[in-house]
Amino acid sequence: MDVREYARAKFELAAIMRSAWMGLDADPNVVRVSRDFFARLAEDRFNVVVVGRFNRGKTSLMNAMLATTRLPVGVVPLTSVITTVAYGSTEVAVIEYRKRHFPDRIDLGKLSEYITERGNPGNVRGVTNAHIELPSELLLRGFHFIDTPGLGSSVLENTLTTESFLPEADAVVLVTSFDGALSEEELRVLHRTAPTLRPTFIVVNKSDMVSPEQREEALLHIRTQVSAVCETRMPPVFSVSARTALAARVEGDAGKWQESGVASFEQELTRFLLDEKQSVFLLQMCSRAAVALDAMENVVAERERLAALSARVRKGDGQATTSAAIGGEPTAAGPRFHSCRICRQIESAMYTFLCRYQYDLIAADDARKRLADHWGLCDLHTWQYESVASPRGVCIGYAGLIERHAARLRRIIRSGRERGDVAGPAPQCDLCAAYSESEREITKGIADGLNARSAELRRYPELCLPHLGLLAEMVERDDVLTALLSMEASMLEDAAEDMHRYVLKFDALRRPLLSADEEGAARHALAVLAGKDGLCIPGRHPHDHHVGTHECSGDRGAAS
Ligand SMILES: Nc1nc2c(ncn2[C@@H]2O[C@H](COP(=O)(O)OP(=O)(O)O)[C@@H](O)[C@H]2O)c(=O)[nH]1
Ligand SMILES: [Mg+2]
Ligand SMILES: [Zn+2]
Ligand SMILES: [Zn+2]
Numbered sequence: 001m002d003v004r005e006y007a008r009a010k011f012e013l014a015a016i017m018r019s020a021w022m023g024l025d026a027d028p029n030v031v032r033v034s035r036d037f038f039a040r041l042a043e044d045r046f047n048v049v050v051v052g053r054f055n056r057g058k059t060s061l062m063n064a065m066l067a068t069t070r071l072p073v074g075v076v077p078l079t080s081v082i083t084t085v086a087y088g089s090t091e092v093a094v095i096e097y098r099k100r101h102f103p104d105r106i107d108l109g110k111l112s113e114y115i116t117e118r119g120n121p122g123n124v125r126g127v128t129n130a131h132i133e134l135p136s137e138l139l140l141r142g143f144h145f146i147d148t149p150g151l152g153s154s155v156l157e158n159t160l161t162t163e164s165f166l167p168e169a170d171a172v173v174l175v176t177s178f179d180g181a182l183s184e185e186e187l188r189v190l191h192r193t194a195p196t197l198r199p200t201f202i203v204v205n206k207s208d209m210v211s212p213e214q215r216e217e218a219l220l221h222i223r224t225q226v227s228a229v230c231e232t233r234m235p236p237v238f239s240v241s242a243r244t245a246l247a248a249r250v251e252g253d254a255g256k257w258q259e260s261g262v263a264s265f266e267q268e269l270t271r272f273l274l275d276e277k278q279s280v281f282l283l284q285m286c287s288r289a290a291v292a293l294d295a296m297e298n299v300v301a302e303r304e305r306l307a308a309l310s311a312r313v314r315k316g317d318g319q320a321t322t323s324a325a326i327g328g329e330p331t332a333a334g335p336r337f338h339s340c341r342i343c344r345q346i347e348s349a350m351y352t353f354l355c356r357y358q359y360d361l362i363a364a365d366d367a368r369k370r371l372a373d374h375w376g377l378c379d380l381h382t383w384q385y386e387s388v389a390s391p392r393g394v395c396i397g398y399a400g401l402i403e404r405h406a407a408r409l410r411r412i413i414r415s416g417r418e419r420g421d422v423a424g425p426a427p428q429c430d431l432c433a434a435y436s437e438s439e440r441e442i443t444k445g446i447a448d449g450l451n452a453r454s455a456e457l458r459r460y461p462e463l464c465l466p467h468l469g470l471l472a473e474m475v476e477r478d479d480v481l482t483a484l485l486s487m488e489a490s491m492l493e494d495a496a497e498d499m500h501r502y503v504l505k506f507d508a509l510r511r512p513l514l515s516a517d518e519e520g521a522a523r524h525a526l527a528v529l530a531g532k533d534g535l536c537i538p539g540r541h542p543h544d545h546h547v548g549t550h551e552c553s554g555d556r557g558a559a560s
Helices: 003-021 028-043 058-066 137-141 156-168 184-196 212-229 242-251 254-259 262-294 300-316 341-363 365-373 379-388 391-415 430-452 454-458 465-474 478-507 521-530
Strands: 046-051 082-087 092-097 104-106 127-134 143-147 171-177 200-205 237-239
Touching: 003 028, 003 262, 003 300, 003 478, 028 262, 028 478, 046 058, 046 156, 046 262, 058 137, 058 143, 058 200, 058 242, 058 262, 082 137, 137 143, 156 184, 171 184, 171 262, 184 200, 184 212, 200 212, 200 262, 212 237, 237 262, 242 254, 242 262, 254 262, 262 300, 341 365, 341 379, 341 391, 341 430, 341 465, 365 391, 379 430, 430 465, 430 478, 465 478, 465 521, 478 521
Parallel strands: 046 143, 046 171, 082 127, 171 200, 200 237
Antiparallel strands: 082 143, 092 104, 092 127
16 A cells, blocks of 8 residues: 555545534534544554553653653552653643643643652542653654553552553553563453454563573563464564663663664564554554444445445555655655746736736826727726726726716617616726736746756646646647646645645644645645636636637626
8 A cells, every 4th residue: 555545545534434424413422433533543643552560661661762751750650541642843741631621731840740649649630641742753653652550450440541541552562571470461461452463562671680591581481471372463572671771862872772672672663663554553443433333324335435445455454555654744745736837927927017007097098098998807807907006096097988888878778779788898808818918928938948848847837727728738749748747637636635634634623733735725726726816817728718808707707
């Protein structure tokens, strides 16, 4: 599954579920579930859940991998709080409470006052979740690291919180350590995750506490225990020292970092994220969607679409994926359309023309006579003229035309002519004529350049569809035309993706995640179809256009 297929599959999934949930927005439960679903799709996040008995060094390992010391270690964590770590350009922690709608943003240094027994005994503050953002490179790849309260028979509530969170996991990192064998609760985690085939990594921490011989012996024992539970897919087992890794980070010692074993674990986790994350994520979202659809009625069509989509994703599973897509925006590199280059040049030519035109109307008799003879300007250009003219200029320039209309009506009264003539003749708009002329000249200039040497095509020229059409008629070389069209086509494909992604993030209330291209998606799409706003393109198809006799298509002409 390549980058574009992946994005398409994601949008198809969103469309299926939008259709299934349509009209159900009176049900608060549906609203909550659907919002969460879209949020998940929009963020394209991937939950890596770190579990294990208390004191194994889960938090220390996360600190080492995230190159931080901010997550509190060696503390008794609160029983019921799950801590999520995601990418953010600045360090911050957001605390959510059971009884309050509005979360608190706190300094990361104060985190232990909220999520540990010592700082927040018995959870008097009523914290339910802590979201941490860190500018850590590893998180940039689009996954969330989730620290769970330790498993342990002595703290039943911890175990329950963590176990109930397991279904949210896209990958599980089970952290155990050399100072004690795999515990019963840790084995139970494997029992639960093994049948789901959820990717699982086993990390044995505190290797610094044992001799190499003891280490080998312990690892062998752990592998035996694990293989008894995980029959179909044996998770990889890593021997690490989070303590050594943290020291290596602080000292900037690359050799020590390798030696700590965290380096190879991180490498394997990253490789997994790059190679398998996409399809695993999509399949997981498909099965979430299937669960939601199962509980609904009248969604036969949606079920069929989902089944087809799942089959497609499964088929693409295992094939090489393009690493660029992980976490980030899958199609950030392609050519984007912001505004048409021909439109921009016409706009500037038209502005110059308009300023001279309004000056002539004040200064020259024959300009005023010409305006009246041509029955003025088209509606759009009338107001464009007004935007550069003064009221005095309008009164000087237009009085003659107004008088001519008055005389015309008097003539109709006298002669009793047909009602159809009451509005008056269509203007032969001078500005439309000027527009057509500059459009032709500018496009011809570009076409001449392209005909002479194709080298100019190395960059996408940004053309609206009407102007691409006009240019296509003037380009003589087939190879150049093909290159132009294929650039436009991929630009349009990217634009459509931006539009889908905008809706997805908007529906998921994830507006802060919008990129600049997505923010502009709506306006850019319309400008591709209709040219630059405020510019009137006379005649939808340039060859239909006859200079001087055509009305602007933007206004009155559209009605006829
Ligand atoms: N010797 C040694 N101690 C470690 C290592 N990793 C963590 N610890 C210690 O183990 C204790 C628990 O660590 P913590 O990360 O809070 O464990 P958690 O409860 O699983 O999150 C702390 O006192 C750490 O300093 C390690 O690799 N080697
Ligand atoms: Mg911890
Ligand atoms: Zn254009
Ligand atoms: Zn006009």
